[in-house]
Amino acid sequence: MDIKQQLQDALKVAVTETQNIETIPDIKIEIPKDKNNGDFSTNLAMVLTKLARKNPRVIAEELVDNLDKEALSIESVDIAGPGFINFKMSSASLTNIIDRVLEEKENYGRTVRDDKESILIEFVSANPTGALHIGHARNAAVGETLANILDFAGYDVSREYYINDAGNQINNLACSIDARFFQALGEDMSLPEDGYHGKDIKEIGVELAERHPEYKDLDDETRIKKFRELGVEYEMRNLKQDLADFGVHFDNWFSEMSLYEKNEVEAALEAIKANGFTYEEDGALWLRTTDFKDDKDRVLIKSDGSYTYLMPDIAYHYDKLERGFDTLINLFGADHHGYINRLKGAIGALGQDPERLEIEIMQMVRLIEDGKEVKMSKRTGNAVTLRELMELIGVDAARFFLAMRSADTPFDFDLSLAKSESSENPVYYVQYAHARICSILRQAKEQGFEIDTTKGYDVIEHPQALELLKKIGSFPEIVKNAAKNRANQRITNYVQELASEFHKFYNQEKVLGENEDKTYAYLAMIEATRQTIENALRLVGVSAPEKM
Template sequence: MNLKAGLSEALENAVKKSGIVSEMPEIKIETPKDKANGDFSSNVAMTLTKQAKKNPRDIAASIIEHLDESAASIKSVEIAGPGFINFFMDESSVAQVIPQVLEQGENFGRSTPEVKEKVLIEFVSANPTGDLHIGHARNASVGDTLANIMDFAGHDVEREYYINDAGNQIDNLALSIDARYLEALGQELVMPEDGYMGRDIQNIGQKIAKESPELIDTTKEDRIGMFRKLGVDYEMEKLKKDLDDFNVNFDNWFSETSLYENKEVNAALDVMIENGYTFEADGALWLRTTDFGDDKDRVLRKSDGTYTYLMPDVAYHYDKVERGFEKLINIFGADHHGYIQRLKGSLGALGKDPEMLEIKIMQMVRLIENGEEVKMSKRTGKAVTLRELIDTIGVDACRYFLAMRSSDSHLDFDMDLAKSESSDNPVYYAQYAHARICSILRQAKESGHETDKNADVSVIMNEQALDLIKKMAAFPNIVKGSAQHRATHRIATYIQELASTFHKFYNAEKVLSDDEDKTKAYLLMIEAVRQTLQNALKLVGVSAPEKM
């Protein structure tokens, strides 16, 4: 039983039966902050005012008149303010969600969408030229959480990392390794102008010099070809290890180089030329992205015959569509805002729907320690890496903190708070709720209280307990809304609310008491809460410990 879904269906049927409008509106049901306004509230009467040409309170009265209250477990209903309809639910029916949660177990909250989509989420996709930093960590946490949520909401989801293993940056990586290789063999260090000075590059150069000193006798061109692959392989192996330890696992690792090897760049370009969206000017080939809302047209092929960075990106997105994905979601860094319209425009030029592509822009993260911003690692003097965050704070706290705020807002990551074992730390607070429930269940077993799945949960009448059940029952709709709006932070917010509601119940009422019927009902209830909390934490990639 899903109270909100049942109410939504009953409300829709009442609107249809009332005959006040010919076109059904979207039924929105909210949970009021003030309990005096009921368990649920809807503004549907006010949204129908223009269409029905009636006063919203009169519309609300007509809807209520045709409402099947028993079908939706409604105890009472009232009209409030300008036309809100407030619903008070039958408390005996509220508790019936408990056996549903226990029956569905780890699948409680999972749903089947009206339209199931094949979704590709591309995220992180950092250049393989150095370590992942805090910005990449937020991207990884949000991207993986979004994939979890959309999968749980019933979509066919794949995670993909785009490896930028072609272009100038990789050329510079190879040239930097070559410089370090020659240095290790006693030659003067001559780094390229935009070379990479990191310790990694020095280590690779020294390793190759030790294992293959004879390469010094080959041509520079041949060495660069070998070092390009060696450098990318070395960096990618390290990135994959860090992401794996961060509990982020990709279904696909897509190589940019493969686009050239498989002639997909040429194929995508031919399609855009054939569709009439390209033109030549100043010796270059341009794409008319202004036809699709971009602020200016973009160069695809420069006058010297080489491609711009945009062309392989276009080919890559063409490849995504050709693989059968119906929704493309890219999670980009804050400096990629200008990419949105040009990439959407390129899909249009390829004859595809630009709205297939959604681009989420991740805002910046500030690390805060002792009340001050931390810009550099104490160990390396450079940007704080994902590896350091994992080692210092732990995966659970890191993932939770990075996913608990809307991705379109700046985030202050308080390292001291993330490391603290107190109720002020949101992930500790949530995990402690789970561990506390596990502790109560162990105590119950030790004291002879057997969990009875057939216990009568209708005996639960305590206000805090009913609030807890209602909060638990909201989880499936929270998942649906989070998936629909790509709002990963809603899951973290829900986790906090569920944990808080449990702690309030725990402080107000004893689970284990002399009242055997109530004890059995409460044991079932808290086991259902534990399961819901575990399911929600799993979506964010956070563990649910049994002891703390």
Template sequence: MNLKAGLLEAIKSAVESSGLVDEVPEIKVETPKDKKNGDFSTNVAMTLTKQAKKNPRDIASAIVEKLDRSAAKVKSVDIAGPGFINFYMDESSITQIIPRVVELGADYGRSTPDQKEKVLVEFVSANPTGDLHIGHARNASVGDTLANIMDFAGYEVVREYYINDAGNQIDNLALSIDARYLEALGQELIMPEDGYMGRDIQAIGEKLAEESPELMETSKEDRIEMFRKLGVDFEMEKLRKDLDDFNVHFDNWFSETSLYEKKEVEAALEVMSENGYTFEADGALWLRTTDFGDDKDRVLRKSDGTYTYLMPDVAYHYDKVERGYDKLINIFGADHHGYINRLKGSLGALGKDPDMLEIKIMQMVRLIENGEEVKMSKRTGKAVTLRELIDTIGVDACRYFLAMRSSDSHLDFDMDLAKSESNDNPVYYAQYAHARICSILRQAEEKGHKLDAGADVSIIDQEQALDLIKKMAAFPNVIRGAAEHRATHRMATYIQELASTFHKFYNAEKVLGGDPDKTRAYLLMIEAVRQTLQNSLNLVGVSAPEKM
């Protein structure tokens, strides 16, 4: 158990034994911004005022009186302001985290609960009709980082990509390929309305014309069916390659077409009808989503007998639920905000808890270069693609920059900063901290110093060193908080804080060349920090280089 968790248990026990309240509410312990206010602080006395019917300072005094300081490793306590309780921890106990981190290695910060909650995270799910763009890139970075964090926090996580390989957009893809195919064989180009004009569609048509000109003699219906599958396969292969190179790997690739093949669309519709949530009006079949907070009811099947976009999405979520997940997390683009209530409502209509579905909406990204917004690629004159970002900026900087802000806020992506090798670049700053530690450890080895797991770390008493240890010790709690709140940006914030705290220590203290006992203690400490930094960077999908 880490220091913060141990302190929480001790506070809870003190509240229980004080007799102030019958039921102990959730207790929050924070790290004060000003170190004068202790290593940890809680406002529990103020939150208990109404229940205990006492002055918060009196409540605080009663809690402090019952606190088992020895078990909580607390050196001293004070009550501040209206009733904050500030805790100053025993510094010798703080340093004991160091050998523990080194021992756990890549598993430091990982939780292993007896019962894992099963979570399906669906993200990116772009239509297979063109390249992934900057919006998809943010979705990919945040989605994969969230999955990494939740897995580390003890959830059983599955990553899934929903392939929209049915519907009008795929019909248009096939018709666009056919038009390019016929053009390459000398016919007039007649593109369908809303056809796809991309260079890759033209290339597919030209390749088909060269390799299979005889297809021109087959019926258009047969050609379109063939080109539909060929087009989806071509685009999906390209998307998979881009995502693999972006260090994003999915466990499942779920085909929309499979919903029709397995009759799951009809099955979902039958369940909702049996539950009394569908009705007919104006020749169409409707879903009563207003029963679940939607602003209006939604059409499932149009008067011409075809399904709306909503119906296969409902069937897809019906399939997810039937697979036995405890929680469904969807990461959608900014244009899907209106979809939240109707999808959650459909789960209710299926007889499931709507709250088992969480939908995170990704806000827009603005690319900034030379102080100006970049809307179009210089190479193609179209939207900047994920592939271009990987090639020009690199995976590490892209992954980090796209995950370091809350997903519900707009993001300005400064391309010049992302490419720079300076401390102003947050990913460079963090990676440099890791590389610097590796350099110190190499120098130590060259001078005959070896890492000693039995080093006496209790002798560490220098202020910046203790600050660094405390920051390192906070890692497991940061993981849990980021997972519970689905807040991937907290990891990037923590990485910056840990790197900054290390650089401050490095500038204040000499690791090598001083007292031999302190050197051994410091070497073990910075190895623990290096491991924590590597674990943190890995969660964001960013490498931890040993040299820079």
């Protein structure tokens, strides 16, 4: 158990025994910005003022008197200002974290839950009509990082990609391939008005003309159906390869077509009707999403009898619910903000709690190089693709940069910074800290030093060493909060702060010094630092190099 958790638990007991209140509020333990205020601080006494109907300093004194300071390894407690409680911990309480990290290794920071909440996270889900672009790349990086964090925090996580293989876009794809196919055979055929002009579509058409010229003799309906299947297969093969190379993997690739094959569109529609949330007007069937905070009701079946785009989306979420997931998380693009209330309304119309569905809207990414916005690929003249981004700066830099901002904020991606080998580049800064530790450990081994946890850590007294240990000790709580708040950026922020604390320590203290006891203690401490950096980077999908 980390120090913050121990203090929270002890304060909770103290509140129960000293204050006559029914419900104990959340107890927040912070690390003060001013180190003179101790190692940890809480505003609990002020939070309790209205509930306990007492002066906050009186409450603070009662709480402090009830704490077993020796058992908690508290060196001293100070009540400051209107009622802040500041704790200064003994060195032993901080050095205890070293053995925990070295024992748990790659599992340090992981939470094990007996009652796992099951979460289905759906992300990327780009139409299989062309290469993934920079916006999809951000969705992929954030989605995979969030899934990793949730898994590490003890949730039962499934990753899913929804393949839109049944809509008008796929008809346009098939017709575009058809045009390119006949063009490759030397016939004059123009692309459809809403067709796809990408290089990949031309390549498919040429390949089909070379391998299967006999397809020209098929009737139009049969040929277009064939090209639909082949086009989706081709595009999905490329998408899967790009995502795999980006370190993004899915547990399930869900086909929209399967909803029709399993009659789930009809099943979802019947469920909504049975719950009384539909009505007919102007020859169309409407869903009363205004009952669930939507700004207007939505059409499910148009007057010509065809489904709107919303109906298969509802059927897809009906399928998710039928599979028994506790929570559904969707990562949508910036142009999907209007989907939030209508999809939540659909969940309610299906008889489920709309809050089981969480929708994260991914804001736009601007690529910046040398201070100027990069809108088009230098190679193709089209939008910069995920593949090109990986080739430009590598997977590590792309994953870290795209995951280091809150998904709901626009992001300027500085390519020049991502390419640089300097302390200004956050991923380089963190990886360099890891590589530097590995270098020190190699030097230590050459000098005959191995990590030995039996030597003890009493000699660790330097203030910067203790700051480093506090930062290491906060990792499990950071993971929990990042998972709870769906905030992937908390991990990237944390690992930069951890690297900073290590660099500060290394610049002030020698690890391989003349004091042998201190050398052994410091070697164990920096190995705990290295392991924590590696664990944090793994959540983001970034490597922890031993040499740079």
